[in-house]
Amino acid sequence: MAAAASNLLSGIARVALTLGTGAALVNSALYTVDGGQRAVIFDRFGGVRDSTVSEGTHFLIPWLQKPIIFDIRTRPHSFTSTSGTKDLQMVNLTLRLLSRPxxxxxxxxxxxxxxxxxxxxxxxxxxxxxKAVVAQFNADQLLTDRPAVSALVKDSLTKRAKDFGIILDDVAITHLSYGTEFSRAVEQKQVAQQEAERSKFVVMKAEQERRAAIIRAEGESEAAKLISDATLQAGMGLVELRRIEAARENAATLARSGNIGYIPSGGGNGGNQLLLGLNAAR
Structure with missing residues (x-):
């Protein structure tokens, strides 16, 4: 009885071992390629196969074959380069690439x-x-012609990467800076240009003010000449007319005041009248 039980357990163990070994062999014969990936198969006898394997679960021969998984999605890369310009200025540039195989x-x-x-x-x-592209431009042209520089870098780099089986989806210059001496020289140039523009504005303002003063003086001179000519032509009549108009305006102003009274100045012969201010409180 004990021997039969022992034989049964041994049989079960052998079956379990066989099943486990078979499962391990099946598992080792399967591999999965996820989305956005491709696989290249290395064969110990035939070397690297010329075809690629797409997404999904696939079979291979354990030990004899090995899958190498590649990510074919676009990936970013950035690096910095120090290059010399056409006018021998050093420039620091940062380049960002989006690449895929x-x-x-x-x-x-x-x-x-x-x-x-x-x-x-x-x-x-x-x-x-x-380095090859930057050497074709002066330092200031890298700022003023930046789109042209970026386009030239992209075209040249795309062609070079294609030789190695790499596709570039985007190329961009994200940072550009000059050396300390050149930056100081650019700053001084900008300050000088601003001062020149300010001086030009001051000169233009003074010129406009001078022209305005001349025009104003000419107008005043012309007005004085016209008055003088009119006075000479009309004699003292024009002066008397102006005096009468001024006296009439003064009399009208005093008449509108509430505390002003009229008192005859003479013996009632209709002569001149005096205007007397009366205290409203009385």
Missing amino acids: DTPRLPTIFKTLGTEYDEKVLPSIGNEVL
Whole structure:
């Protein structure tokens, strides 16, 4: 009885071991390629296969074959380069790239560059292209012609990266700075330009004020001449007319006042009258 039970347990253990071994073999023969990835198969006898494997679960021969997973989604890269301009000024530039591998060329990329292909290629060709492009421009042109500089860097870098099986979706210069001496010289130039503009404005203002003074003086001179001519033509009549108008205005003003009374100045012959101010309180 004990022997039968022992044989049964041994059989169960062998079955479990067989099932476990089979499950391990099946599990090792399966691999999964997630979304946004591709796989390259390395065969111990045939080497790297020329085709790539797309997303999903796939079979391989354990030990004999090995999958190498690549991420084919766009990834950002940034690096800084110090380059010399055409007028021998040193410029610091930061370049940002968005890159991804050319999927059909993944086997070649793996054989020639490995899985860290972008870290090996992009900084070197980026510095090379930046130095070549920046050397074609003067320091001030890098600011005034920045779109042209960026476009030239993008075109040159895209062509160089394509030789290594790398696709660039975007290339941008995110930072640009000059050396201390050049920055100081630019600042002094800007200050001088502002001072020149201010001086120009002061000169224009003085010129306008001078013209206004001349026009005003000419107008006053013309007015005085007209009055003098009129006086000469009309004799003392014009002067008497102005005196009468002034006296009439004064009399009208005094008449509108509430505390002003009229008292005859003479013996009632209709002569001159005096205007007397009376205290309203009385």
